[in-house]
Amino acid sequence: MEKVRLKYRVVLIAVFVAMGVLMGFAFFYTMDKLMASFQMSAESNIVEVKKRFLSDTVNNVILEIEQRQGNREQDYRRMIADITQTLEYLHMSTTGQDFLENALSYMQSGDRANIGLVVFEASTDEVLFQSSGESDSKVIPHAENVGYPIVVNLDYAEYRFTLYVSKTTIDEDVKSQIADMIHSYQFSENAYIWVNQIVDYEGGDDYAIRLIHPNLIDTEGTYLSTNTTDIGGNHPYLEELEGVKRNGEIYFNYYFKKMDSDVISEKITFAKLYADYDWIIAMGVHLDDVESFVKDTTAEGQRSLQTIIVLISLMMIVLIVFVSVFISFLEGWYHRNTNKELKKEVYRDSITDLHNRRAGETQLKEALLKFKRSGQNSAVMMLDIDDFKRINDLCGHDAGDRALRQVAQALDSNTRSTDLLCRWGGEEFVLLCGASQLEDIEQISSKLLSAASDVVLECNNTGDPIKVTISIGASVFQQSDSDFSDIVKRADEALYNAKEQGKNRVVIDKNC
Numbered sequence: 165m166e167k168v169r170l171k172y173r174v175v176l177i178a179v180f181v182a183m184g185v186l187m188g189f190a191f192f193y194t195m196d197k198l199m200a201s202f203q204m205s206a207e208s209n210i211v212e213v214k215k216r217f218l219s220d221t222v223n224n225v226i227l228e229i230e231q232r233q234g235n236r237e238q239d240y241r242r243m244i245a246d247i248t249q250t251l252e253y254l255h256m257s258t259t260g261q262d263f264l265e266n267a268l269s270y271m272q273s274g275d276r277a278n279i280g281l282v283v284f285e286a287s288t289d290e291v292l293f294q295s296s297g298e299s300d301s302k303v304i305p306h307a308e309n310v311g312y313p314i315v316v317n318l319d320y321a322e323y324r325f326t327l328y329v330s331k332t333t334i335d336e337d338v339k340s341q342i343a344d345m346i347h348s349y350q351f352s353e354n355a356y357i358w359v360n361q362i363v364d365y366e367g368g369d370d371y372a373i374r375l376i377h378p379n380l381i382d383t384e385g386t387y388l389s390t391n392t393t394d395i396g397g398n399h400p401y402l403e404e405l406e407g408v409k410r411n412g413e414i415y416f417n418y419y420f421k422k423m424d425s426d427v428i429s430e431k432i433t434f435a436k437l438y439a440d441y442d443w444i445i446a447m448g449v450h451l452d453d454v455e456s457f458v459k460d461t462t463a464e465g466q467r468s469l470q471t472i473i474v475l476i477s478l479m480m481i482v483l484i485v486f487v488s489v490f491i492s493f494l495e496g497w498y499h500r501n502t503n504k505e506l507k508k509e510v511y512r513d514s515i516t517d518l519h520n521r522r523a524g525e526t527q528l529k530e531a532l533l534k535f536k537r538s539g540q541n542s543a544v545m546m547l548d549i550d551d552f553k554r555i556n557d558l559c560g561h562d563a564g565d566r567a568l569r570q571v572a573q574a575l576d577s578n579t580r581s582t583d584l585l586c587r588w589g590g591e592e593f594v595l596l597c598g599a600s601q602l603e604d605i606e607q608i609s610s611k612l613l614s615a616a617s618d619v620v621l622e623c624n625n626t627g628d629p630i631k632v633t634i635s636i637g638a639s640v641f642q643q644s645d646s647d648f649s650d651i652v653k654r655a656d657e658a659l660y661n662a663k664e665q666g667k668n669r670v671v672i673d674k675n676c
Contacts, residue, residue, distance in 0.1 A: 211432065211451070214432070214449050215415060215432065215434065217510060218415075218432075218433070218434035218447045218448065218449065219413075219434045219436075220510045220522075221357065221447050221510070222357070222434055222435075222436050222445050222446065222447050223436070224510075224520070224522065225342070225345075225346070225357060225445055226436065226438055226445065227521065227522070228342065228345065228589070229338060229342055229438065229441075231521070231588075231589035231590065232338045232341055232342070232589070232590070233334060233335070233338050235589065235590040236334050236337050236338055236341075237313060237314065237329075237334055239553060240278075240279065240314055240329045240333075240334070241314060242553075243275065243276070243279065244279065244314065244316055244327050244329075247270075247271070247276060247279070247327065248316070248318060248327075250270060251267055251270075251318065251320070251325065254266050254267055254270065255267075255320045255321075259321070260322070263320065263323075264283065264292070264293075264323060267283075267325070268281075268283070268293060271295075272295075277295075278329070278333055278337075279295075279327055279328070279329055280294075280295050280326075280327070280328040280329065280330065280333075281293065281294070281295045281325065281326070281327060281328075282294045282295075282325070282326040282328075283323055283324070283325055283326075284323065284324040284325075284326070285322065285323065285324075286319065286321070286322050286323055286324045287322065292323070311330055311331050311332070312328050312329070312330050312331070313329065313331055313334070314327075314328060314329040315327070315328045316328070335440075335441065339441065342359075342376075343359075343375075343376050346358075346359065346376050346378065347376070347378055347381075349378070349514075353449055353450065354422045354423045354425075354449070354450050355423075355447060355448065355449045356378045356379055356423055356447070357376075357378070357445065357446070357447045358374075358376055358377040358378065358379070358445075358446055358447075359375045359376040359377075359443050359444065359445050359446070360372045360373065360374055360375060360388060360401075360404075360443070360444045360446070361373045361375045361441070361442055361443055361444075362405070362437075362442045362443075362444060363387075363442075365405070365409060367390035367401075367402060367405050367406075368389065368390060368391070369387070369389040369391065370387040370388075370389065371387075371388065371389065371390055371401070371405065372387070372388045372401070372405075372444070373385060373386070373387055373388070374386050374387075374388055375443070378423070379421075379423045379424075388401055389401065390402035390405055394418045394419040394420065394428075395419045395428060396418070396419050396430075398417075398418045398419070400416065400418035400420075400433075403416045403418070404416060404433075404435050404444060404446070405444075407435065408435060408436065408437035408444055409437075412436065412437050413434065413435065413436040413437065414434075414435055415432060415433070415434050416432075416433055416435070417430055417431070417432050417433070417451075418430070418431065418433070419431070420448070422450060429450045429451070429452045430450065430451045430452065431448040431449060431450045431451060432448060432449060432451060433446055433447065433448030434446065434447055434448070510522070511523040513586070513587040515565055515568055515569065515587070516568050516569055516572035516587050517569075517572070518572050518576065518585055518586055518587045518593070519584060519585070519586035519587070520586060520587060521586060521587070521588050521589055521594075523584075523586055524584065524586035524588060524594050524596070525648065527584045527586075527596055528544070528594075528596060528648035528651070528652070529648050531596055531641070531648070532641060532645060532647070532648050532651075535641040535645075536643075540598075541600035541640050541641050542596055542597065542598055542599070542600065542640065542641060543595075543596075543597050543598075543599040543600060543604075543605050543608075543638055543639070543640050544594065544595070544596055544638070544639055544640070544641075544651045544652060544655050545594070545595040545597070545605075545608075545609060545612075545636050545637070545638045545655060545670075546588070546592065546593075546594055546636070546637045546638075546652070546655040546656050546658070546659040547575065547592065547593040547594070547595065547612065547616075547634050547635070547636050547659075548591055548592050548593075548634060548635050548636075548659055548663070549567060549568070549571055549591040549616075549632060549633075549634055550632075550633045550634060550635055550663075550667040550668060551667075552564065552567070552590070552591035555567050555621065555623075555630060555632075558623055558625060558626055558630070559621070559623035559624065559625050559626065559630070560624075560625060563621060563622075563623060563624070563625075564591075566621060567591075567619070567621050567632055568587070568591065570619045570621065570632070571593075571616055571619055571632060571634065572585075572587065572593070574615040574616055574618060574619050575593060575595070575612055575615060575616065577615065578611050578612055578615040579595060579597065579612075580597070580598075582597075582598060583595060583596065583597040583598070584596040584597075594652070594655075595608075595612070600640050602672065605638050605640075605672055606670070606672070609636045609638055609670040609672075610670070612634070612636065613633075613634065613636065613668065613669070613670060616632060616633060616634040617631070617632070617633050617668070619631075619632040620632070633667060633668035634668070635659055635662040635663050635667045635668060635669060635670070635671075636658075636659065636662060636669070636670040636671070637654075637655045637656060637657065637658030637659025637660070637661065637662055637670070637671055637672075637673070638655055638658060638670060638671070638672045638673060639651050639654035639655040639658060639672070639673035639675065640673070640675065642675060654673045654675070655673065657673070658671040658672060658673045659671070
């Protein structure tokens with residue numbers, strides 16, 4: 165009998181041991197599958213976040229191009245205004261041929277050489293002089309010509325001057341600025357922006373020029389072919405060209421070498437066509453970096469699970485619940501933190517560390533909706549650094565960037581935590597603040613003027629410090645506003661009036 169009992173005990177123990185082993189293997193197998201699923205899900209989510217970051221960054225470059233086009237046109241308008249004053253002075257001090265020779269000598273020096281000039285004899289309309297350039301010498305620019313956004317006619321007794329700036333001149337200036345900007349960008353994970361200029365939309369050999377490429381600077385200016393293949397047999401240039409022709413933009417995968425390395429790996433790229441320049445603007449990230457990031461993130465969790473399996477084999481069901489909750493929490497935490505860092509990078513201006521224009525537009529839309537719903541109004545101020553071009557010309561663009569940072573810090577230090585200060589573009593800033601009364605706007609703007617005037621910029625080229633000032637235009641929302649751009653336009657017009665009235669001052673829209 166005892167032998168039978170012992171036999172049954174041994175069998176029962178064996179059954180329990182077998183069940184425990186089977187449960188252990190089943191649990192281990194199940195958890196291994198869950199971790200693999202989590203890893204795939206995490207990788208997929210990271211790739212989606214990266215794709216949004218790539219598209220947002222490329223769209224920001226296009227937004228910067230359009231902003232700089234407007235800024236460059238304004239620069240030329242200001243330059244022509246200065247030229248007009250100088251020519252008026254020359255005409256008062258000299259006459260006849262002496263005036264003409266002095267005027268031509270003045271116009272053909274410095275940055276003024278970029279401005280087209282045609283001189284007529286007033287009585288006969290005979291062309292006495294026309295600056296060489298991209299336009300046909302037989303074509304006299306007029307204000308209605310699409311290719312000439314700036315045309316100014318000036319009368320000086322026996323002479324008539326036509327000053328003009330072509331769209332091509334503005335575009336070439338902006339292209340040079342954008343190339344410098346892209347080369348200066350620095351991103352993590354071997355990421356960078358590049359630009360290919362399409363020559364032939366039909367593809368084939370020499371269909372495009374590698375215009376800007378921080379990873380292959382020595383090859384900039386070389387021609388590309390849609391027949392080129394990568395190590396995986398893909399035709400990346402053909403796929404890119406067909407994608408932007410079909411939809412204007414495309415995500416695609418191919419193999420390419422990493423930045424500052426001979427290692428070749430798969431990367432995902434977003435490319436978008438900027439048709440005005442025939443530019444394909446693109447940015448990509450290598451996928452093995454994403455895989456490595458996911459594995460590093462999940463490695464500690466996997467080690468913890470294996471330890472728990474070995475030490476707590478009798479608590480399988482509880483452990484399954486715990487691990488499931490832990491995985492869900494880890495995935496949510498990782499996703500939230502990854503999104504947070506990428507959004508911060510997308511919505512921050514790299515030079516001033518203020519919010520950028522994209523963030524500003526988002527808040528302006530929300531402020532307009534709030535005003536429409538509740539009637540709670542806000543003020544929008546457009547702030548512009550006075551004579552910023554002079555700072556760049558005298559002290560260099562590095563000094564210009566320092567001026568932007570110093571002014572940004574001075575303005576930010578004198579705004580409330582509930583206000584939004586962002587860099588709108590170039591040397592312009594926008595402040596959205598909860599002030600709808602004229603007295604409040606005057607008080608805030610006066611404080612900002614004072615703060616900016618305390619900024620003194622050291623100029624290494626001249627050795628003399630430069631005192632920085634700003635001009636401000638302000639407005640508030642109106643019930644007739646259909647879009648946030650309406651209030652921005654009013655504030656911008658007020659800013660223009662502030663510049664016209666002598667700068668270093670604030671002009672408040674008459675509707676306030």
